[in-house]
Structure formats: C-alpha cells, structure tokens
Amino acid sequence: MTEQTDFVEIRHAQKSFGALEVLKDISLSVTRGQIVGIIGSSGSGKSTLLRAINDLDPLTGGEIWLDGVQVNKSLPHRQYEKHINEMRQQVGMVFQHFNLFPHMTARENVTMAPKMLKGLSQAAADKLAEEQLDKVGMLERIDYYPSQLSGGQKQRVAIARALAMKPKLMLFDEATSALDPELVEEVNLVMKRLAEEHMTMIIVTHEMDFAASVCDRVLFMDKGVVVEEGPPATMFKHPTKERTREFLRKHIEGAK
Amino acid sequence: MDFELMLKVYPFFLEAAWTTILLSVLTAILGLTCGTLGAAARLSRFAALRFLGAAYVSLFRGTPALIQLFILYFGGPQIGIQLDAFEAGVIGLGINAGAYMTETIRGGVISIDRGQREAARTLGLSSWQATYKIILPQAARLMVRPLGVNLNMLIKATALVAAISVIELTYTAQRYIGSTYKPFEMFLLAGVLYMIIIYVVGRGVAWLDRKVQIN
Ligand SMILES: Nc1ncnc2c1ncn2[C@@H]1O[C@H](COP(=O)(O)OP(=O)(O)OP(=O)(O)O)[C@@H](O)[C@H]1O
Ligand SMILES: [Mg+2]
Numbered sequence: 001m002t003e004q005t006d007f008v009e010i011r012h013a014q015k016s017f018g019a020l021e022v023l024k025d026i027s028l029s030v031t032r033g034q035i036v037g038i039i040g041s042s043g044s045g046k047s048t049l050l051r052a053i054n055d056l057d058p059l060t061g062g063e064i065w066l067d068g069v070q071v072n073k074s075l076p077h078r079q080y081e082k083h084i085n086e087m088r089q090q091v092g093m094v095f096q097h098f099n100l101f102p103h104m105t106a107r108e109n110v111t112m113a114p115k116m117l118k119g120l121s122q123a124a125a126d127k128l129a130e131e132q133l134d135k136v137g138m139l140e141r142i143d144y145y146p147s148q149l150s151g152g153q154k155q156r157v158a159i160a161r162a163l164a165m166k167p168k169l170m171l172f173d174e175a176t177s178a179l180d181p182e183l184v185e186e187v188n189l190v191m192k193r194l195a196e197e198h199m200t201m202i203i204v205t206h207e208m209d210f211a212a213s214v215c216d217r218v219l220f221m222d223k224g225v226v227v228e229e230g231p232p233a234t235m236f237k238h239p240t241k242e243r244t245r246e247f248l249r250k251h252i253e254g255a256k
Numbered sequence: 257m258d259f260e261l262m263l264k265v266y267p268f269f270l271e272a273a274w275t276t277i278l279l280s281v282l283t284a285i286l287g288l289t290c291g292t293l294g295a296a297a298r299l300s301r302f303a304a305l306r307f308l309g310a311a312y313v314s315l316f317r318g319t320p321a322l323i324q325l326f327i328l329y330f331g332g333p334q335i336g337i338q339l340d341a342f343e344a345g346v347i348g349l350g351i352n353a354g355a356y357m358t359e360t361i362r363g364g365v366i367s368i369d370r371g372q373r374e375a376a377r378t379l380g381l382s383s384w385q386a387t388y389k390i391i392l393p394q395a396a397r398l399m400v401r402p403l404g405v406n407l408n409m410l411i412k413a414t415a416l417v418a419a420i421s422v423i424e425l426t427y428t429a430q431r432y433i434g435s436t437y438k439p440f441e442m443f444l445l446a447g448v449l450y451m452i453i454i455y456v457v458g459r460g461v462a463w464l465d466r467k468v469q470i471n
Binding site for chain 2: 081088091093099100101103112113117161
C-alpha cells in the first residue's frame with residue numbers, strides 16, 4: 001500500500017465546517033524522522049490540518065495514514081473509538097495553550113495516561129515521569145501543580161506528557177505562541193533536542209527563524225491549500241509564488 | 257411573646273427538625289442521583305437522551321413543586337402508586353431538586369475548557385476515561401458552590417411536604433398553632449430551627465468548597 005518511507009500520508013484531505021471549506025484537497029507525505037513546518041496566515045487551516053492527523057477535527061474527505069494504518073477509516077462507532085484511541089496513543093500533540101490538567105501535578109500529568117492505558121505500576125510510572133521531566137528540564141518541579149509554573153515550564157511539562165506515551169509522531173500547534181518572548185527559547189530548545197533525536201514532527205509555527213533552523217521542509221498554507229513547499233533555504237530565500245513572498249515579507253519584516 | 261410556651265413545645269419541634277433533616281438528606285441523595293443522570297442525558301451524544309433530559313428539566317422546573325407533590329401523593333393511588341406521605345415527600349422533592357441539579361451539574365461540566373478533553377483524547381483516553389479522570393474532577397470542584405445553593409433551596413422546599421401532612425417542622429408548627437393560637441411564636445420557633453440547619457449546611461458547603469480547590 002504505502003511505501004515504507006511514507007510514514008505519515010495525507011491524501012486529498014478536505015474539511016468543511018458547515019458551508020466553510022477550510023481544507024481543500026491537501027496531500028502531503030512525511031517520511032520517518034522528518035521535521036515538517038507549516039506556516040501561513042491566521043485562518044489558513046494550519047490547526048485544522050494538524051488536528052485532522054489525530055482525528056480531533058475529523059476530515060470530511062480524504063485519508064490520513066500513519067505508519068501503514070489508516071487513521072480515519074470508517075468503522076462502526078465502538079470499533080472506531082477503540083481504533084482511534086490506539087492511533088492517538090502513537091501521536092503526541094502539543095497545544096498553544098498547553099492544556100495541562102490543572103488538578104494534577106507535573107508528575108501526575110505525565111503518568112496519568114501511561115498508567116491508565118499501558119497499565120504501568122506506580123514505580124515504573126514514577127521512573128517514567130522522572131525520565132521525561134528531566135529531559136525537558138523540569139525534574140525539580142516534578143511535584144508542582146500547573147498553576148505554580150510559568151508558561152514555558154507548563155509547555156515543557158506538556159511536551160513531557162506527550163512524550164511519555166512514546167509516540168511515533170509529534171504534532172505541535174503553535175507551541176510558543178502563547179508565551180512571553182523570554183520564555184520561547186526554553187521551549188524551542190526542547191523541540192530542537194527532539195529534532196536531534198530524529199523524532200518525526202509536524203510543527204505549526206509563526207516563528208520563521210525557528211522553522212528555518214529545525215525543519216527539513218516547510219509548507220506555506222493559504223486559504224486551505226498548500227501554496228508552496230520546500231526546504232527552508234529555498235522557501236525563505238527564494239519563494240516562487242507571489243502569495244508566499246507577500247506572507248514572508250509581512251512576517252519577516254513585521255517581526256523586525 | 258410567650259417564651260414559656262416556646263420552651264415547653266421546643267422539644268417537639270426539635271424532634272420535627274430531625275424529620276426535616278432526614279427528609280433533606282434523602283431528598284439531596286435522590287436529587288443528586290437524578291441530577292447526575294439528568295446531566296448525563298443532557299450531555300449525551302444521543303439526541304433522544306438529550307431530549308429526555310431537557311424534557312425532565314423543563315417539566316419539573318416549569319411547574320410548582322407543590323403541584324408535583326400533590327399529583328404524586330393524592331393522584332398517585334389513582335394510577336396505582338401507593339406511597340405514604342414521607343415517601344411521597346422524598347420522591348417528589350428529590351425528583352424536583354434533581355431537575356435543578358441537572359442544570360448545575362451540566363453547567364459545571366460544560367464550563368471546563370474544551371482543551372482539557374482534547375488533551376485527554378489526544379493521549380488516547382476514551383471519551384468516558386476523559387470524562388471521569390479529567391473533566392469530572394475539575395467540574396466537581398466548580399459545582400460545590402452552586403450545588404450548595406440547590407441544597408439550600410431544597411431544605412427550604414421540604415416545608416412544602418407539610419401540605420401532605422408529613423410531620424416535619426412546618427407541619428408541627430401548624431399543629432401547635434391549632435392548639436395554642438400562637439402563630440407568631442410557633443412559626444418563629446420553626447424559622448429559627450430552619451435557620452440553624454441552613455446555617456450549618458452553608459458552613460459545611462463553604463468548608464468543602466475551600467477544601468477541594470486546587471492548592
Ligand atoms: N470548530 C470550528 N467550527 C467552525 N469553523 C472553524 C472551526 N475550527 C476552525 N474553524 C475555521 O476554520 C478556518 C481555519 O482555522 P484554523 O484554526 O485551522 O486556522 P489556523 O491556520 O490554525 O489559524 P491561526 O494561525 O489563527 O491558528 C478558520 O476560518 C476558522 O474560523
Ligand atoms: Mg491555529
């Protein structure tokens with residue numbers, strides 16, 4: 001079916017919210033270990049595409065494949081739920097607003113799903129929490145509640161929470177957009193470290209410099225279509241489409 | 257004011273107050289049960305259940321509790337439901353309170369940010385797992401105060417069952433008025449006892465609310 005190299009494959013993705021068509025026939029494949037950045041102006045459909053990959057916003061047309069298995073296959077409700085829960089365990093997602101569980105400590109945020117879904121013992125879960133929180137530099141805050149953490153710290157815990165499920169793929173939806181500028185770097189560093197470990201990642205971002213430094217490929221989306229894509233060097237330096245140029249002009253100059 | 261009389265009848269009122277408390281406790285338990293089921297129905301993914309939940313709420317909030325009690329207690333035997341006054345009181349008030357609690361519980365659940373459920377589902381939790389592990393523990397904290405208001409109203413509503421002659425506080429006051437002709441003293445005595453019950457419950461709710469807040 002799919003070639004071994006196509007780890008994530010999106011085929012003719014189409015999504016409408018009522019009469020509003022947000023994704024218009026998008027196809028995309030990502031190989032194992034690849035890091036893909038998605039840029040584009042507000043409302044262009046970046047989040048919707050990302051959220052379609054783990055079926056948070058189910059597509060109205062097209063297919064999503066992950067590692068040879070179709071994510072959004074049609075099944076009776078019960079079977080579908082079981083299937084999708086298994087698929088989602090393999091895909092980590094990081095949100096703009098962290099969405100940490102406020103009634104749980106950092107440790108509990110990280111261990112909740114592995115304990116519940118993989119039946120980890122408390123000892124194994126504690127070890128996992130220490131491991132994952134150490135990786136994002138949050139070990140000293142392991143027993144803090146989210147309300148006691150800064151935005152950057154929350155986001156690092158959220159990344160640890162996602163990583164604790166040992167996902168094959170990580171999705172980032174503007175992971176640093178809600179952060180104060182001085183907290184952005186600590187989160188970017190964590191993501192860079194994941195990149196060095198060859199985690200497959202799809203990253204929606206407004207930070208062109210970051211995209212240029214970590215991504216293997218960058219996609220520019222506008223009004224529900226992928227206008228242009230390529231390695232960051234070409235995309236940022238020599239975009240071929242006028243719409244891309246216009247967007248980059250606004251964004252790179254606007255930022256300065 | 258006839259303090260001597262008040263002191264003399266006071267023990268009987270105290271006994272009646274226990275009936276009011278028992279009535280309140282049982283009604284609260286039934287109300288919470290109905291409220292939980294009602295909220296689950298209102299939030300169900302099945303349209304038929306959502307409709308049933310909404311119908312329950314609008315029916316029981318849209319008619320006087322007293323009429324509901326009368327239908328159950330006086331009208332019940334006509335359709336084969338035989339209940340003594342106390343049972344009818346608990347069931348009638350409980351189902352009525354449940355309609356209000358349905359809205360309170362539903363309100364608590366829907367006020368939890370959508371991102372919480374999404375984060376849980378993204379990790380691979382089922383809808384039910386996300387609900388009971390992530391949504392309900394947070395919603396429950398938000399519900400303590402509004403459920404406290406429901407409880408306050410429910411305790412006061414127990415006075416209605418005097419109309420179907422359950423021997424609780426209000427009924428007792430009425431009965432002693434019949435023999436003493438001192439409505440001021442008798443109702444005052446009942447009022448003070450209601451106030452004490454409601455005050456204690458109110459403090460308990462405030463304590464619980466403080467206790468469950470995160471940190
Ligand atoms: N649940 C929804 N119901 C209706 N419309 C929606 C919904 N979610 C998104 N949309 C619409 O879909 C379009 C694309 O939204 P999306 O969030 O994917 O954009 P985006 O590229 O991520 O934008 P941003 O940079 O602001 O995050 C927007 O017009 C938005 O209003
Ligand atoms: Mg977005």
